[in-house]
Amino acid sequence: MALILLLFAALAGFAQEPHRCAACHEESVADFKSHKHASSGMDCGICHGPSEKHRTSVGNIPPDQVAAPAEVSKLCGNCHLAEKQQYESSAHGRVYGSGKKVKTANCNTCHGNHAVRPLARQAANCQRCHTALPASCKATPLSVNPRVACMSCHARHTLAVSSR
Numbered sequence: 001m002a003l004i005l006l007l008f009a010a011l012a013g014f015a016q017e018p019h020r021c022a023a024c025h026e027e028s029v030a031d032f033k034s035h036k037h038a039s040s041g042m043d044c045g046i047c048h049g050p051s052e053k054h055r056t057s058v059g060n061i062p063p064d065q066v067a068a069p070a071e072v073s074k075l076c077g078n079c080h081l082a083e084k085q086q087y088e089s090s091a092h093g094r095v096y097g098s099g100k101k102v103k104t105a106n107c108n109t110c111h112g113n114h115a116v117r118p119l120a121r122q123a124a125n126c127q128r129c130h131t132a133l134p135a136s137c138k139a140t141p142l143s144v145n146p147r148v149a150c151m152s153c154h155a156r157h158t159l160a161v162s163s164r
């Protein structure tokens with residue numbers, strides 16, 4: 001009997017179609033459906049666990065997994081190892097190891113939690129935290145291509161400046 005229950009629990013865990021969460025998280029589900037993650041066959045459970053008790057408790061019991069900011073790169077790095085390594089070697093990633101109490105850019109700060117974030121929003125996103133930029137960042141006027149201006153000099157994940 002216990003074995004059957006266990007098996008059932010395991011099956012319930014695998015059957016994590018996003019629509020099972022939609023009753024309460026319509027927006028997350030809609031965002032997620034627009035992402036390559038959804039078209040690649042991933043579901044909510046890959047990052048949040050089956051969360052069966054959460055789902056049936058009207059949210060009174062927390063989901064099985066919610067990555068804390070310092071754990072996000074590890075979660076994403078399960079599948080995006082190169083990006084994880086580049087990020088963790090960058091000034092953004094090093095903040096977590098340094099013990100500094102400042103807000104840093106994380107995978108989901110730039111990419112959003114579920115939806116694909118358009119590049120047009122990246123530069124504005126950077127300037128939430130980087131209000132005063134050194135003169136060298138303005139060598140090429142941002143007006144040339146404001147959508148990708150920061151990343152036309154800074155590598156997307158290491159932030160290294162390439163010689164143009």
Ligand code: HEC
Nearest residue numbers: 018021025028029032043044046047066067068069108113
């Ligand atoms: C690729 C991993 C990933 C998948 C797949 C994923 N999430 Fe998330 N989700 C995250 C991350 C990362 C956060 C932010 C956690 C934090 O606060 O640090 C988050 C946050 C949330 C939040 C709270 C904040 C917000 O953005 O609304 C909800 C609700 C949520 N997810 C629901 C869902 C649902 C429902 C699905 C399936 C349709 C889903 N998630 C699929 C990674 C994922």
Ligand code: HEC
Nearest residue numbers: 020021023024025044048050051054055057058059063066
């Ligand atoms: C019956 C309603 C309901 C269902 C169904 C539901 N949730 Fe939630 N969920 C909530 C409530 C309520 C909260 C807490 C309020 C908030 O943060 O928006 C929440 C919060 C969350 C969070 C954020 C937790 C945090 O610490 O920030 C995540 C992630 C999440 N749900 C994932 C899921 C996933 C995955 C499913 C499907 C397996 C699901 N939920 C199904 C009601 C629900």
Ligand code: HEC
Nearest residue numbers: 036037040042046072075076077078079080107108111116
């Ligand atoms: C279970 C594996 C898995 C996990 C975990 C995962 N991803 Fe992905 N990711 C994929 C796959 C598969 C693709 C689609 C690859 C393709 O089609 O080129 C993808 C694509 C992407 C893309 C490109 C989207 C596009 O439109 O080109 C971004 C950005 C991304 N993931 C960010 C993240 C972030 C941020 C996290 C953590 C919150 C994460 N991924 C967690 C598997 C994963």
Ligand code: HEC
Nearest residue numbers: 073076077080083084087092105106107110119122151156
């Ligand atoms: C400072 C902002 C920033 C952070 C932090 C960040 N990314 Fe990115 N990422 C970008 C930009 C910008 C692109 C290029 C987007 C495009 O071309 O549409 C990108 C592209 C990607 C892609 C698509 C493949 C590629 O290289 O073009 C994946 C996958 C990805 N990021 C995953 C991650 C993961 C995983 C993390 C955390 C370990 C992360 N990113 C952290 C800004 C960021």
Ligand code: HEC
Nearest residue numbers: 091092095102103104105109122125126128129150154159
């Ligand atoms: C949530 C806040 C936040 C956001 C958003 C953010 N950053 Fe940062 N950034 C930081 C912090 C914190 C540091 C580390 C500062 C330090 O080391 O004292 C940093 C450092 C940097 C550095 C310095 C690199 C070095 O080696 O010294 C560059 C370049 C940079 N960020 C570019 C960007 C770009 C480009 C974006 C947008 C794609 C961005 N940042 C978005 C917080 C942020």
Ligand code: HEC
Nearest residue numbers: 123126127130133134135136137138139140149150153161
């Ligand atoms: C024309 C190339 C170029 C562009 C475009 C550019 N940067 Fe820079 N950035 C540099 C160079 C070169 C340095 C290192 C030299 C220095 O600190 O003066 C740098 C350094 C930085 C630093 C570290 C500052 C410090 O005090 O250590 C941050 C943060 C930064 N850039 C953010 C940004 C952001 C955010 C954008 C987009 C709004 C951006 N950069 C666009 C070339 C550029």
